[in-house]
Amino acid sequence: MMKRLTIKKTGTVSRRDFLKQTATASAALAFPAILPTSARGATAPGNRITLGSIGVGRMGLADLRTMLGFEETQVLAVCDVDAGRAQHAREVVEAHYGKSSKHGTYQGCTAYGDFRDLLAREDIDAVLICTPDHWHVLPAIAAAKANKDLFVQKPLSLTIEEGRVLSNTVRRYKRVFQVGSQQRSDAKFRFACELVRNGRIGKLHTIKVGFGTDPATGIHTPTPVPERLDYEMWLGPAPYAPYTEERVHPQQGYGRPGWLRIMDYGHGMITGWGSHHNDIAQWGMGTELTGPVEIEGWAEYPKEGLWDVHGAFRIEYTYANGVKVICADNDKNPQGVRFEGSEGWVYVRRGALDAEPKSLLTSTIGPEEIQLYRSTNHMRNFLDCVRSRAETAAPVEVGHRSCTVCLLGSIAMQLGRKLRWDPEAERFVNDPEADRFLTRPMRAPWHL
DSSP states (O other): OOOOOOOOOSSSOOHHHHHHHHHGGGTTTOOOSSOOGGGTTTSOGGGOEEEEEEOOSHHHHHHHHHHHTOTTEEEEEEEOSBHHHHHHHHHHHHHHHHTTSTTSOOOOOEEESSHHHHHTOTTOOEEEEOOOGGGSHHHHHHHHHTTOEEEEOSSOOSSHHHHHHHHHHHHHTTOOEEESOGGGGOHHHHHHHHHHHTTTTSSEEEEEEEEOOOOOOOOOOOOOOOTTBOHHHHHTTSOOOOOOHHHHSBOTTOOSBGGGGOTTTOOTHHHHTHHHHHHHHHHHHTOTTSOOSEEEEEEOOOSSSSOOSOOSEEEEEEOTTSOEEEEEETTTSOSEEEEEETTEEEEEETTEEEEESGGGGGOOOOTTSOOOOOOSOHHHHHHHHHHHOOOOSSOHHHHHHHHHHHHHHHHHHHHTSOEEEETTTTEETTOHHHHGGGOOOOOTTOOO
């Protein structure tokens, strides 16, 4: 059992009240450990991977639904600081299993408001973590220490120090870990990287990465915290800030949550889309376990308002091999990743692949050439590796290094000057001012 931390509640739903509200339909937290075989088909109960899902909002619910589609999984628990979301996720799980039960109903999924209660269960093999970015690392570290395997949505961490501690912890406890960088399980991205790694475009010299930016917003007046939301727990290690709906949940008519645009909880699109595309840049370059040695960035930031992450931007990374990665908004670079070499180029984005010469598109990677990790379904790959104990398509150290590239870009944009980076020591070179950005203080009682 993990050590408990006592959190003072201020105008929020206590853990006890939350559990009472969300567990009524589950007969005071009673549940069958494993769904009967008759309700799940051919996979024997003892062979199923039992799951808990931490964070069941927009992305979390989507990932949970995906996991429900695998016969070899059994979702036993869900967790969210929003009691309404936790209750809805529990209902989704029980409705799914109820379709296959003899009586058309099923009660066997418990809803929690505190991730530590879910992780304390010894009957859960693996967890999904789909929380806001500032809440990725602490539950993931706790899960690894509780001997759970992990699927964690990107970006891996809020700071470089957090990512390093998480990677070290996951490897120390020998847990299977998959970052939600699903482009590594997309054949187009893999093939593009194989073409580059095998020299089909000659000597690689430039990679252009492009994606969109976030809008700004006005000043929003604080409002009462909804009774269903444990706002103190939602803030967690982040600085205290008054509640407003635009800070936490999606704005009406726009699906992306407000917290994605606030620096206390994330870094904006540089880690949102950047974690995907910069990961592919590193994969194609063969630098997925290291990083750049110089970074220079520029960005526009809102002058006022609640949302304060970067707008238009341009970052230039230089690697020890001489390759430059130009990462910029879509007004400067098209969405996706373009590898440029001495004899041609390859461009890839979701759903599209192009190259020059065109013959590259129909070429074959031979058995003696570099062939990259093959995965066709990111969550299936995770489950297969939970069974085999093999390394996943996007393991924790790779996720940490890809996230680090994005965080270095964020730091360079905030400082507005060239930085030198030591990827082995994971420190800036003779730059104490920049080093201060490698970590952030956590609000008590939370700590790494």
